[in-house]
Amino acid sequence: MNYTNRRFLLNKRPLNMPTDDCWKLDEQQINSIINNEILIQVRYLSIDPYMRGRMNDGLSYAAPAKIGDPMTGETVGEVVESKSDLYKKGDIVCVHKGWQTYIKTKDTDPTIYKVPTSNIPMSAYLGVIGMPGRTAYFGLNRVGKPKKGETIVVSAASGAVGSVVGQLALMHGCKVIGIAGGPDKCKYVKDTLRFSDCIDYKSESFETELISSCSEGVDIYFENVGGPVTKAVVNLLNKNARVPICGFISQYNEKNMIEADTPFKILSKLKYKPKHRFFVVTEWMDEWANATKILSEYINNDQIRYEETIIDGFENAPEALRNVLTGKNFGKQIIKV
Template sequence: MTKNGKWVLRHRPQAALVETDLDWVQEALPELRDGELLVRNIYLSLDPTNRIWMSDREQYLPPVQIGDTMRGTTIGVVEQSRSDRFAPGDIVMPAMGGWQDYTVSPERMTRKLNVAPGIPLTAYLSVLGPTGLTAYFGLLDIGQPKEGETLVLSAAAGAVGSIAGQIGKIKGCHVVGIAGGAAKCDWLTEELGFDGAVDYKAQEVGAALDRLCPTGIDIDFENVGGAIMEAVFSRLNRNGRMILCGLISAYNDEGPVPGPADFGRILMQRLTVRGFIVIDYLARAGEAFADLGRWIAEGRIKWKDHVVPGLEKAPDSLQLLFTGQHDGKLLIRVSDEP
């Protein structure tokens, strides 16, 4: 019988993930029941929220329990099926396939992917997957950009920020990204068409924003928190909007996450600060994918997928999200594509 290798949560991390927090185990696969599929996972998405799921802090999904398989989003191929709706060879996305070689997925929690010619399979976990949805609805539904407004994005070279910034350009915004390193900043301006980029590792962020956003900031697509968020927040114009997508700078810390120091600015400048989670928008995914697919076909959106081979590398690779040593969407290649 085929063995299933997987990562199991053993300890809740107290800071950055360490080797003893997860265990690699191998187990026999169970027999399929009616309505179930055996999916061989091909790609696993690594996301900042993985670190949140390992903790027992307040969050939007129940924490991963000690002894459970680590949660994660995957794309895979059906190896066996006891469902009339799926056949072996189908490319599918199970609901939370997990950090494992195989997933036994109920048919009602499995989505079949219709892979378009010329589009890499990895794109369905990035620009045409959850990160694309996050960028699309975060900017358009919450940010409500208007032509001529100034949009600033933190973690702008990441999977979400890079897509959201390009959508901002499509909508006629003046777009400035904050990223770590000259190469990432050059990619934003030279390849993606951003109007400016701030290298937070080499520049004083506030001074750079003053130079690149001379009329202030109308929209903050916030992915980072901390000092970078503070620099953008303090420059938001009247009726400005903060799209609170992530706070990755605090995910390895315990305790409450600090907010802007000058909370009264929200009142005086009539600011809107709204957090959101992409699962709130899954029912509207079709409208996002229609626009994203068209913009990709027109050459108006570009993206990067950073693929690390081998499920055994997932724990170490997760740290790349917190050090910035990745380009675009971070994925693990669990097995070969069909």
């Protein structure tokens, strides 16, 4: 056995947009595994906005990545060596063990799960039916609690989470207004994802278009971005509105979070505050498998459509993260290893 594992190790903490020197690409030889271990050859690496937060050394709901450790991330790949009764050679698994091309791990690692054999490509287990899809499912259903006839606004609407939130809300009988950056993304959200409307927040007429689209106000604002977008939407919130706070990507590179335009800060200044809370998808970890099953059925019934931006080459992971933080991605950002 002789495998070369390439790993991106966290090298330093960024002050703003992460530069290449924030990581060190290193090589590690793997020559053996012991009993109850497996070796996974990674096929796809997920690139997600939360990774930017893990590069900071601040207080958060999750521990920061350590300098010198592999950068935090989830992957899907094939078991190529096994001394385990739980996983055999050829099994396709997801595992959350960082930016690496081979993962040697104990078979009892709680982040591993077997990808069921299906017609859905394995990359989707990192996106629409993986963590982002489940985030949409639980954030909307358990925090947003949509009702038929309500108006919901979803920011980062063409993205991995937002695209699923909107399509699920359509199934609940809601009027769904997306917000996205640029005409191409807005066209995709309206024509392919079938949202009721989608407004370009980069356009000069953003606020007037948003007001005219939300003629009956906003009952749910599914928050993904923070900043100026949030400031515009909160003016339209109805009595009894709910704001599930999923993330606030526009502020992730800010040096001082106290000063940043987070949704918490923006909502705290409102006279009438909507019901709002930050949620994390791990709150419903024991129901993940069921959510993935439901979302898979929606895909097979064409009730959920999705887009992935797959970049070839492990070495491009840092650039892909920057793309997510600047909106160059279209749908779920993935690296093909």
